[in-house]
Amino acid sequence: MIKVSNLTKKYGSNLAVDNISFEIEKGKIYGFLGPNGAGKSTTMNIITGCLAQTEGTVIIDGHDVFDEPTAAKKLIGYLPELPPLYTDMSPKEYLTFVAEAKGIKASEIGPEVERVMERTAITGVASRLIRNLSKGYRQRVGIAMSLLGDPEIIILDEPTVGLDPRQIIEIRELIKTLGEDHTVILSSHILSEIQEVCEQVIIISHGRVVANDTIENICLMGNQHPVLHIVAKCTPDAAVAIVDEYEEVTHYAITECSEGTELELTLMPGTDITDRLFFEFAGAGIAIRYLSNRVSLEEIYLKLTEAAFEDETQGVAEITDISSDNETEEEEYKPMFREAEEEEDENDSDL
Amino acid sequence: MTAIYKRELRSYFGGMIAYIVIALMLAFVGFVSAIFNFFGGIAFFEYVFAEGYVIMAMIIAISLLTMRSFADEKKEKTDQLLYSLPLKMSSIVMGKYLAMLTVYLIPMLIMCLYPLVLSLFGNINFLQTYSSVFAQILLGAALISIGMFLSSLTETQVIAAVMTIGTFLAVYFMPTIAATFFPETAKASFICFIFLIGVVALIVYALTKNLYAAFGTAIVLELANLLIYLFKADIYAGAFPDMLDKISLFNRFGEFVNGSFDLTAVIYYLSVIGVFVFLTVQSLEKKRYS
Numbered sequence: 073m074i075k076v077s078n079l080t081k082k083y084g085s086n087l088a089v090d091n092i093s094f095e096i097e098k099g100k101i102y103g104f105l106g107p108n109g110a111g112k113s114t115t116m117n118i119i120t121g122c123l124a125q126t127e128g129t130v131i132i133d134g135h136d137v138f139d140e141p142t143a144a145k146k147l148i149g150y151l152p153e154l155p156p157l158y159t160d161m162s163p164k165e166y167l168t169f170v171a172e173a174k175g176i177k178a179s180e181i182g183p184e185v186e187r188v189m190e191r192t193a194i195t196g197v198a199s200r201l202i203r204n205l206s207k208g209y210r211q212r213v214g215i216a217m218s219l220l221g222d223p224e225i226i227i228l229d230e231p232t233v234g235l236d237p238r239q240i241i242e243i244r245e246l247i248k249t250l251g252e253d254h255t256v257i258l259s260s261h262i263l264s265e266i267q268e269v270c271e272q273v274i275i276i277s278h279g280r281v282v283a284n285d286t287i288e289n290i291c292l293m294g295n296q297h298p299v300l301h302i303v304a305k306c307t308p309d310a311a312v313a314i315v316d317e318y319e320e321v322t323h324y325a326i327t328e329c330s331e332g333t334e335l336e337l338t339l340m341p342g343t344d345i346t347d348r349l350f351f352e353f354a355g356a357g358i359a360i361r362y363l364s365n366r367v368s369l370e371e372i373y374l375k376l377t378e379a380a381f382e383d384e385t386q387g388v389a390e391i392t393d394i395s396s397d398n399e400t401e402e403e404e405y406k407p408m409f410r411e412a413e414e415e416e417d418e419n420d421s422d423l
Numbered sequence: 424m425t426a427i428y429k430r431e432l433r434s435y436f437g438g439m440i441a442y443i444v445i446a447l448m449l450a451f452v453g454f455v456s457a458i459f460n461f462f463g464g465i466a467f468f469e470y471v472f473a474e475g476y477v478i479m480a481m482i483i484a485i486s487l488l489t490m491r492s493f494a495d496e497k498k499e500k501t502d503q504l505l506y507s508l509p510l511k512m513s514s515i516v517m518g519k520y521l522a523m524l525t526v527y528l529i530p531m532l533i534m535c536l537y538p539l540v541l542s543l544f545g546n547i548n549f550l551q552t553y554s555s556v557f558a559q560i561l562l563g564a565a566l567i568s569i570g571m572f573l574s575s576l577t578e579t580q581v582i583a584a585v586m587t588i589g590t591f592l593a594v595y596f597m598p599t600i601a602a603t604f605f606p607e608t609a610k611a612s613f614i615c616f617i618f619l620i621g622v623v624a625l626i627v628y629a630l631t632k633n634l635y636a637a638f639g640t641a642i643v644l645e646l647a648n649l650l651i652y653l654f655k656a657d658i659y660a661g662a663f664p665d666m667l668d669k670i671s672l673f674n675r676f677g678e679f680v681n682g683s684f685d686l687t688a689v690i691y692y693l694s695v696i697g698v699f700v701f702l703t704v705q706s707l708e709k710k711r712y713s
Contacts, residue, residue: 083713117503120506120507121506121507122503122506122507122711123506123711124711124712141509142509142510142511143509145507145508145509146509148507150507152500152503152504152507154500154503156499156500156501156502156503156504157499157501158430158434158499158501159499160434160437160438161430161433161434161437165433169426169429169430170504170508172425172426172429173426173427173508173510174508174509175509217504
C-alpha cells in the first residue's frame with residue numbers, strides 16, 4: 073500500500089529522517105512510535121506530500137507522492153499534529169469545504185459530511201463555530217476531515233494528545249473501528265495507546281527505524297529474559313525468603329514501597345513461575361497486590377530507543393539485540409540489583 | 424479552486440475585512456468625488472482616481488485585504504491542510520487571488536454608477552471615464568497580487584500589512600524620488616544598476632537558497648551592465664529614472680486618466696499579476712523544501 077524507500081530529510085544540516093525504509097500493508101493499524109523529535113511527524117508529512125524529502129521515494133498504491141501528488145493525496149486522509157481547522161467556520165461548513173476541495177461530487181457532499189460527522193459523533197455541534205469548541209471536539213472535527221471521501225489510508229499524527237481520559241478512550245475505539253476497513257497509521261509517544269490499538273509497530277528513534285514488527289513479536293524480543301513484576305504486602309526479607317527458593321530466578325531487584333515490597337524478577341529463558349509464586353505467597357499468608365508477567369512495550373521501547381541513542385553508528389540488527397545490553401543498563405539505575413547466586417550471604421546486611 | 428474561492432469569500436464576508444475594504448474605497452472616492460465633481464463642478468470622474476487621498480485609501484484597503492491571505496494560514500497551521508489536499512498549488516493560489524479580486528470589484532462596480540449620476544448634470548465622456556475605471560481595476564488587481572506574494576513570505580498579518588503598505592508607498596513615490604535625486608547621467612544609472620543587480624541577486628538567494636544561482640545571476644547581470652556602460656553609454660543617460668518611471672504601477676494609470684487607452688499598460692498590469700501569482704506559488708512550494 074505504502075512503500076517508503078531510503079527516505080532522508082535534512083533541515084539545513086540537521087538530519088531529521090535518516091535513510092528509512094518500510095512498507096505499510098493494506099488493512100492494518102500501524103503504530104508509529106518514537107520519542108519527541110524522533111522524526112515521526114516529519115515522516116508523516118513527507119508521506120502525505122506536505123513536505124518534500126531530501127532523498128528517497130514514497131510510493132502510495134503505485135503513485136509516487138512527488139511525481140503524481142494529486143493521485144497519491146486522493147488516497148490519503150491526513151490529520152496533522154495540530155488539527156488544521158478554520159476556526160471561523162462551523163464543523164459542517166468546514167467539512168463541506170474540505171469535501172469540495174477533495175473533489176467529492178456535489179450531490180454526494182451532503183451525505184458524506186453527515187456520515188463522517190456521525191462516525192466521529194460531532195453532529196451535535198455541527199453548527200457551532202469551531203473557535204468555540206473544546207479541544208476534544210476540535211480533534212474529532214480533524215478526524216472527521218481525514219475520513220472525508222473514504223480514503224483507503226488514514227494517517228493520524230498524535231490524535232489523542234491533549235484530550236481527557238474519556239475522550240482518549242472514545243478516540244481509540246474510533247480508531248479501532250476505522251482499522252476494520254482502512255489502513256491506519258497512528259503516531260504516538262504513548263505506549264499503552266499503541267499497544268492497545270495497533271497490530272504492527274514501527275519504532276523510530278533519531279530518524280531511524282529501530283524496530284518494525286507485530287506487537288507480539290516485539291514483546292517476544294523481551295521474552296528472551298522473562299520478567300515478573302510483583303507487589304506483595306510484606307517486608308522485603310519475607311519476600312526474598314520466598315523468591316530465593318526458585319532457581320529459575322536469575323536476577324532480582326527489590327524496593328520497598330507504600331504497599332509493601334516491589335519485586336522485579338528476571339527469569340531463565342523459557343520459564344514461567346507466575347502461578348507457583350502466587351500460591352507460594354498466598355500459602356505464606358502474604359497478600360499479592362500486583363502480579364504481572366507481561367513484558368510491556370514500554371521496556372522494549374526504552375531499550376531500543378536508548379540503544380539507538382547510545383550508539384548512533386550501529387545498525388538496526390545490533391540494536392535489536394536487547395539481551396546483551398540489558399544487564400548493563402539495569403545496573404545503572406537499579407542499585408538493589410544483584411546476582412541471585414551471591415544473594416544468600418549478603419542480602420540481610422543489604423536490606 | 425472553486426472550493427478555496429468560496430471559502431475565502433465566506434471568510435472575508437464572515438469577518439470585518441471585506442466590509443472595511445469596501446467602505447474605505449467607497450467613502451474616499453465618494454468624498455473626493457463630491458468635492459471635485461459636485462462642489463467643484465468638474466465633469467471628469469476619472470480625475471478622482473488620480474487624487475492622492477484616493478490612492479492612499481486604495482493602498483491601505485488592499486493591504487488590509489491581502490495581509491491575511493497566506494500569513495494567517497501559516498500561523499493557524501491550516502497550510503498543512505492545503506498542502507495535503509489533492510489540489511495543485513496554483514489552483515489554491517488562484518482561488519485565493521480571485522476571492523480577493525471579487526471583494527475589490529464590489530466597490531469598483533458600485534463606482535461605475537457615479538458617472539451615470541454625474542451625467543444628469545453635465546456632459547460626460549463615458550469612454551474615457553470607464554476606461555479609467557477599467558485601469559483602476561487592473562491597478563488594484565496588480566497590487567493585490569503583490570500583496571498576496573508579500574503575505575506568503577511571513578507568518579504574521581501585521582508584518583504582512585506593514586510590508587505591503589511600505590512596498591506600495593515605495594512604488595508610488597519611486598518616480599518622484601528618481602526624478603528628484605538621481606542625476607540624468609550614464610554614470611549615475613550605471614552605479615544604480617550595480618546596486619539594483621545586487622538586490623536582484625539577494626532575492627534570487629532568498630528564493631532558492633542557492634549561492635551559485637545568486638552569484639551566477641549577479642555576475643552575468645553585472646557583466647552586461649558593465650558592457651552596456653562601456654560601449655553604449657548614451658542609452659544609459661537617464662535610464663535609471665526612466666526605468667523607475669516605466670515600472671511604476673501608479674504612473675501607468677495616469678495615461679488612462681489623461682484619455683489614452685494604453686494597451687502596453689494593460690499588458691504590463693497583466694504581466695505583473697502573472698509574475699506575482701507565479702512567485703506566490705513558488706514561495707509556497709519552497710516551504711515544502713525548507
